[in-house]
Amino acid sequence: MINAWTAVVLAFVLWYDAAIALAADRVASFYSEVVPGVFVHEGEVAETSAANRGDIANIGFVVGDDAVAVIDTGGSVTEAQEALAAIRAITDKPIAYAINTHMHPDHLFGNQVFKAAGARIIGHERLAPALAARAESYRASMREQLGPELADAVTITPPDEGVSAERTLDLGNRPLVLKAWDTAHTDNDLTVFDERTRTLFAGDLVFMKHLPVLDGSLLGWLRQTPMLEAIPAERVVPGHGPATAPWPDAIEPQTAYLEALARDVRVAIASGQRLSETAETAAKAEAEAFELSEDYRRRNATAAYAELEWE
Amino acid sequence: MKTLPSGMGRNLAARWGRPSQVALVAAALSFGVTSVSLAASEPSPEEAAAAADSAWTDLKFDLFGDRKLVEGTDVVSLEAPKRAADPAIVPMTIRLDPEKDIRKVTLVIDENPSPVAGTFTLAKGAGVTELSTRVRVNAYTDVHVVAEAADGTLYVTKQFVKAAGGCAAPAAKDPEVAAREMGRMKLRDFGEVEGAADRREAQLQIRHPNNSGLQKDQVTLLYIPAHFITDLDVERGGQPVFSMTGGISISEDPNFRFTYEGDSAEPFHVKAVDTEGKVFEETFPVTAS
Incomplete structure (x- = not known):
C-alpha cells in the first residue's frame, strides 16, 4: 500500500514531467x-x-x-x-x-x-x-x-x-x-x-x-x-x-481592399465630403471581410484621405 | 507666437513638469508597492481626465483672466470624434452662430504639452461661421473652444476626446515627400453652402511638417526643434477673411475648411510664416465650382 508521502512525491513527479513535456512541446511546436x-x-x-x-x-x-x-x-x-x-x-x-x-x-x-x-x-x-x-x-x-x-x-x-x-x-x-x-x-x-x-x-x-x-x-x-x-x-x-x-x-483580398479604399476616398474628396465622414464609411464593406476592421479601418481611411487630397 | 497669451510659457513649463512628477511618484511607489496593485489602483482614462479638470481652470485663467465664460449656449459648438482614429490627425469642426458676430476663436486641447492649438481672428462680415481643422491629441482630453463676440462676450463649449500619442508621433509617414513639398498650397472652393445663398465654403491646405518638436533624436538624445506655422493670413479681394496664430498642436499639412460670404469673383491670397521665418505666399485665382 502506498503511503501518503509517496503519493505526494509521485504526484509531484507526474506534475513535473507533465510540465517539462508541456514546455518541450511548446518549444517544439513554436x-x-x-x-x-x-x-x-x-x-x-x-x-x-x-x-x-x-x-x-x-x-x-x-x-x-x-x-x-x-x-x-x-x-x-x-x-x-x-x-x-x-x-x-x-x-x-x-x-x-x-x-x-x-x-x-x-x-x-x-x-x-x-x-x-x-x-x-x-x-x-x-x-x-x-x-x-x-x-x-x-x-x-x-x-x-x-x-x-x-x-x-x-x-x-x-x-x-x-x-x-x-x-x-x-x-x-x-x-x-x-x-x-x-x-x-x-x-x-x-x-x-x-x-x-x-x-x-x-x-x-x-x-x-x-x-x-x-x-x-x-x-x-x-x-x-x-x-x-x-x-x-x-x-x-x-x-x-x-x-x-x-x-x-x-x-x-488585400488588393481588393486597398483599391476600394483609394476609390472611396477619391470619390469622397472629389465630392467635398469631410475627413470625419469619410473615415466612418470608406471601404467599410471591404474592410469587414477582414478581422480587426473596427480597430483599423477608420485610421486607414484617415491616412488615405490625408494622402490623396494632395493628388 | 507673439499674440499668444503671456501665460503660455508658464503653462508650457507646468506641463513639462508633469512627467517628472509622475516619475517621482512612480519611483516612490515602486519601493513598497507591486506593479499589480499599482495597476489596480490606476483610474480609468475618464476618471483621470475628470480629475485633471484643474488643467482647464489654470488654462482658462492664463488665457482669459477672470473674465466670465458663457456656457451651454448654441453660439459655439464643436464637432470632434469621441475616439480619434489617428491621434496625429483629429478632425475638429467649430460652428458659430451667424447672428453673434464672433471675431475670435481659441481652440484649446487641455492635456496637450502646448494646449492652445490655434487662435483664429475672424474679420468683420467675412462670414466665417464654420471652421474645420485637424489637430494632434496627446492624451485623453477635454477640448475647449472659446468664441469671443464683437461685444466682448466669451462663449465656451467643450468635448472629451479619447486619443493618445499624437504629439510624440513622428510627423511624416514619408519624410522625403514631406521635405520635398514643404510650402505647397492648395485652395479649393466648394461653392455655395446648401441653404445659405450668401455663404460659400473653401478649404486651404498647406504642405508643412508642422513638427511638434516632441520627438527625440536618438543619436543626439536632444529633442528635434519644433518647426511649425506660427502665423497665417487669408484674404479675399484684398480684404481679410481670417488669420491664425498657431501652435504645435495643428496637424502636419495644416488644413482649414471655412465658410465665407460673398460671390466667388475675388481671388484668395494666403500668407503663412513658420518658426524658421520662412514665408509661404500664394494667390489663388477664381475657380467657380
Whole structure:
C-alpha cells in the first residue's frame, strides 16, 4: 500500500514531467517547418496585449548549410526568447542574421535577444531613421498595450546594416534575396525571398485575415503590388494571417481592399465630403471581410484621405 | 507666437513638469508597492481626465483672466470624434452662430504639452461661421473652444476626446515627400453652402511638417526643434477673411475648411510664416465650382 508521502512525491513527479513535456512541446511546436529548411511561427490575429505578449505577427527562420537567418524577431523579449529556444532545439548552426521586415514593434521588439545571440540585424536603409523618430511613441504605446513589465524589458534595437535596393545573403548554399521597397505599408518595407524553396517572406506588404494597416503610402502600396506579384514565389509568408499561402493568389483580398479604399476616398474628396465622414464609411464593406476592421479601418481611411487630397 | 497669451510659457513649463512628477511618484511607489496593485489602483482614462479638470481652470485663467465664460449656449459648438482614429490627425469642426458676430476663436486641447492649438481672428462680415481643422491629441482630453463676440462676450463649449500619442508621433509617414513639398498650397472652393445663398465654403491646405518638436533624436538624445506655422493670413479681394496664430498642436499639412460670404469673383491670397521665418505666399485665382 502506498503511503501518503509517496503519493505526494509521485504526484509531484507526474506534475513535473507533465510540465517539462508541456514546455518541450511548446518549444517544439513554436515553429513549424513549412517547406524544407523554412520555419514559420504563426502569430495570433489580434492587437498586441499583455496576454499575447505581442505575439501577433508571423516570424520565421531559414537554415542554410552554414548558418541561420531569422526573419522578424517578435513583439516582446519573452516571445523572442521562446523563439530562440525553439530554434536551438532544431539547429545549432549560428544565427548569422536577424532580418527586420519593417519598423513595427510586433516585428522587431525581440531584436535584442537575437543580437545578444550573435546575429547581425539587417533592415531597410530607412528603418533606422524611422525607428529613431518613433522610438518615444512606440515606448509609450507599447507600455499601454504590452503592459509596463513586458514593454520595459525592451531595448529598441536598430539594425546594424541597411539595405538600399537589393542584397543577397548566403547562409551556405542557400541565398536569401533581400529587397527594399519604396514607401507602401511603411517607408521601410523589406522582403526576403528564399530562392531554393521559392518562399517569399513578405512582411506586412502582405496581410491576410488581419485588415491591412496603412502607415506609409496607399498609392505606393498599390503601385508596387504588381512588382510584388511578379516575384517567382510558390508561397508567401504574410506578415499576419496563416503561416503560408499560395503566391500570388494570397494578395488578392488585400488588393481588393486597398483599391476600394483609394476609390472611396477619391470619390469622397472629389465630392467635398469631410475627413470625419469619410473615415466612418470608406471601404467599410471591404474592410469587414477582414478581422480587426473596427480597430483599423477608420485610421486607414484617415491616412488615405490625408494622402490623396494632395493628388 | 507673439499674440499668444503671456501665460503660455508658464503653462508650457507646468506641463513639462508633469512627467517628472509622475516619475517621482512612480519611483516612490515602486519601493513598497507591486506593479499589480499599482495597476489596480490606476483610474480609468475618464476618471483621470475628470480629475485633471484643474488643467482647464489654470488654462482658462492664463488665457482669459477672470473674465466670465458663457456656457451651454448654441453660439459655439464643436464637432470632434469621441475616439480619434489617428491621434496625429483629429478632425475638429467649430460652428458659430451667424447672428453673434464672433471675431475670435481659441481652440484649446487641455492635456496637450502646448494646449492652445490655434487662435483664429475672424474679420468683420467675412462670414466665417464654420471652421474645420485637424489637430494632434496627446492624451485623453477635454477640448475647449472659446468664441469671443464683437461685444466682448466669451462663449465656451467643450468635448472629451479619447486619443493618445499624437504629439510624440513622428510627423511624416514619408519624410522625403514631406521635405520635398514643404510650402505647397492648395485652395479649393466648394461653392455655395446648401441653404445659405450668401455663404460659400473653401478649404486651404498647406504642405508643412508642422513638427511638434516632441520627438527625440536618438543619436543626439536632444529633442528635434519644433518647426511649425506660427502665423497665417487669408484674404479675399484684398480684404481679410481670417488669420491664425498657431501652435504645435495643428496637424502636419495644416488644413482649414471655412465658410465665407460673398460671390466667388475675388481671388484668395494666403500668407503663412513658420518658426524658421520662412514665408509661404500664394494667390489663388477664381475657380467657380
